[in-house]
Amino acid sequence: MPILEKAAAKDQCSQALPKVPVPPLKQTLDTYLRCTQHLVKEEQFKKTKAIVEKFGAPGGVGEVLQQKLLERRDKTTNWVYDYWLEDMYLNNRLALPVNSSPAMVFPKQAFRDQKDALRFAARLIRGVLEYKALIDERALPVDFARGQLAGTPLCMEQYYRLFSSYRYPGLKTDILKVQMDGISSAPEHIIVACKNQFFVLDVVANSKQLNEMEIFHQLDKIMKMSENTKERHPPFGILTSDGRTEWAQAREALTKDSINRDSLALIESCVCVVCLDEPCGLQPSDTNRALMMLHGGGREKNGANRWYDKSMQFVVGMDGICGVVCDHSPFEGIVLVQCSEYLMKYITGSPSKTVRSSSLRDLPHPRRLLWKCNPHIQGLLEASGDRLLRLVNNLDMDVYKFTHYGKEFIKKQKMSPDAFIQVALQLAFYKCRGRLVSTYESASIRRFQEGRVDNIRSATAETLAFAKSMVAENAFSDSEKIKRLRDAITAQTNYTIAAITGMAIDNHLLGLLRISKELKMEKPEIFCDETYASSNHFILSTSQVPTTVEMFCCYGPVVPNGYGACYNPQSDHIIFCVSSFWENTETSSAVFVKALNEGLLEIRDLCNRSSAAATKPADSSQGASQPLRSGN
Numbered sequence: 001m002p003i004l005e006k007a008a009a010k011d012q013c014s015q016a017l018p019k020v021p022v023p024p025l026k027q028t029l030d031t032y033l034r035c036t037q038h039l040v041k042e043e044q045f046k047k048t049k050a051i052v053e054k055f056g057a058p059g060g061v062g063e064v065l066q067q068k069l070l071e072r073r074d075k076t077t078n079w080v081y082d083y084w085l086e087d088m089y090l091n092n093r094l095a096l097p098v099n100s101s102p103a104m105v106f107p108k109q110a111f112r113d114q115k116d117a118l119r120f121a122a123r124l125i126r127g128v129l130e131y132k133a134l135i136d137e138r139a140l141p142v143d144f145a146r147g148q149l150a151g152t153p154l155c156m157e158q159y160y161r162l163f164s165s166y167r168y169p170g171l172k173t174d175i176l177k178v179q180m181d182g183i184s185s186a187p188e189h190i191i192v193a194c195k196n197q198f199f200v201l202d203v204v205a206n207s208k209q210l211n212e213m214e215i216f217h218q219l220d221k222i223m224k225m226s227e228n229t230k231e232r233h234p235p236f237g238i239l240t241s242d243g244r245t246e247w248a249q250a251r252e253a254l255t256k257d258s259i260n261r262d263s264l265a266l267i268e269s270c271v272c273v274v275c276l277d278e279p280c281g282l283q284p285s286d287t288n289r290a291l292m293m294l295h296g297g298g299r300e301k302n303g304a305n306r307w308y309d310k311s312m313q314f315v316v317g318m319d320g321i322c323g324v325v326c327d328h329s330p331f332e333g334i335v336l337v338q339c340s341e342y343l344m345k346y347i348t349g350s351p352s353k354t355v356r357s358s359s360l361r362d363l364p365h366p367r368r369l370l371w372k373c374n375p376h377i378q379g380l381l382e383a384s385g386d387r388l389l390r391l392v393n394n395l396d397m398d399v400y401k402f403t404h405y406g407k408e409f410i411k412k413q414k415m416s417p418d419a420f421i422q423v424a425l426q427l428a429f430y431k432c433r434g435r436l437v438s439t440y441e442s443a444s445i446r447r448f449q450e451g452r453v454d455n456i457r458s459a460t461a462e463t464l465a466f467a468k469s470m471v472a473e474n475a476f477s478d479s480e481k482i483k484r485l486r487d488a489i490t491a492q493t494n495y496t497i498a499a500i501t502g503m504a505i506d507n508h509l510l511g512l513l514r515i516s517k518e519l520k521m522e523k524p525e526i527f528c529d530e531t532y533a534s535s536n537h538f539i540l541s542t543s544q545v546p547t548t549v550e551m552f553c554c555y556g557p558v559v560p561n562g563y564g565a566c567y568n569p570q571s572d573h574i575i576f577c578v579s580s581f582w583e584n585t586e587t588s589s590a591v592f593v594k595a596l597n598e599g600l601l602e603i604r605d606l607c608n609r610s611s612a613a614a615t616k617p618a619d620s621s622q623g624a625s626q627p628l629r630s631g632n
């Protein structure tokens, strides 16, 4: 059972928010059937339908579980929180880089030299400390929902976990520890990784936080210390890039020695990790920068200059490749964006605090973390490095900036931009594979106490009908296609609204399953069914992560034969980060991006032709339902 430590300090706004609802059982079961019918074979669906009907029948297992879930809702702040956290993250045994940890890629920095990079890092650290102070004082302004159902306040709890969380690897399940009692009594420190060495940077001296110049000098000392090859330790950080069980086993071996225990304790209690990376030797394209953030390029580059358990890990590359990579379990991308934007604005803002050398103190040297190695641990380091290399070589990433239009064009069509982009992603998949697959789109449920996310199942029957009409050569008229497009967008928008108001099905089904386990019941048939397994195998894993400052978010696929598709809609363009695995022969990020680009252009042309036809005088509108060639 994972421990989520939560001390008394609770955000007041969060307490005023409603609890996540438990949807009516029948509604969830009907939606489940509707979401899966067109994605599985007819025979299989018949079987599933019978199983679901039996489960939901009056007096059936479903009713018993639903009742228990309602009781759990009354007893807890958020009935799904722990279930979801374990299922989504803590029970997952895959390595954090690529498979789980998302990254924000900052604009490429033009550092003149190493000192310039350290000045940037010092400023970044100062920004972190100021942002953390706002968090500790609970002084961050409350977020309000934008877009669909705008205006309601959102739960702020995720912010409080940004710098206070640590994910411990476990043999079966990880443990997320969160220090939620505000300002800790221990003086704060940051861990700086440099040349695969780890250093403790105390950010408080004599009860006073270090200023930017002092941090810069400490970083400069770290740089010099890291160059001393005689004192170098093996690259222990690489262990954290491994599968969670492998890392848990390695950690057990490490903790046999008190020197290692002390070093681990210092890392586990830090505010964040700052990785000063060596130049990676690659062109700083968007795609390469995304790759470097996600996996550091393996042990030959900066792959060991990381500590993946720590929730916030900032990367400052000497070549200007910068960003942040995060353990996803404590918070969602939207909170990460808010923090990253604050920091970028802080860094590029007025330079007033940069050089005030008068107040410089003579500070002791930062401490290098010491490690005790032995042949067994050496073997583990090698094995982790090999597995990371495989992951690095496997990730097929394509960051694509679609510049033909953005949110504004879509809004002019009186369509939801998010729904539109989701439909375009489905069309792209259909173009590649001739079918739709179970899709995940994260929907925020921060309208509720301790709300995280639920899933918008974007592969709707309406979108399938639309995709078919777009791909069938000249078989459908424009008026039929636009009708199908509108139906697809309406279905997607309706699902979105259901999801953000706590009425989606994934959390609910998970809750029913977990309750049955707690009651030590035989696993209900609905959860043993092939349809349930395939509907939870998310070949397309998508997420909108919009930014207002130049930067973008990216992540890897969640299944071996899948795609990760993160998008950042802007007024006149959309950034897509598409990922897949080279080892899978059915996927290709470049092929997907090509289909996406093509589909987005075709949809635009369809919209333009349809509005042109709609504005024609009545007598000449006869031909509006005839298929027209693109560009007419």
Ligand code: COA
Binding pocket: 146, 147, 148, 149, 332, 333, 334, 410, 411, 412, 413, 414, 415, 416, 417, 418, 419, 442, 443, 444, 445, 453, 496, 500, 543, 544, 545
């Ligand atoms: N006509 C014109 N404009 C419309 C429209 C329509 N039919 N429908 C929506 N719009 C406008 C909205 O008013 C909004 O305007 P704004 O930019 O001025 O705020 C804008 O289009 C965007 O709305 P929409 O595209 O519908 O989506 P959204 O912003 O509500 O986002 C989700 C939908 C699901 C992405 C969002 O609710 C959510 O949950 N986001 C969090 C996702 C997340 O957690 N990501 C990180 C995961 S790690």
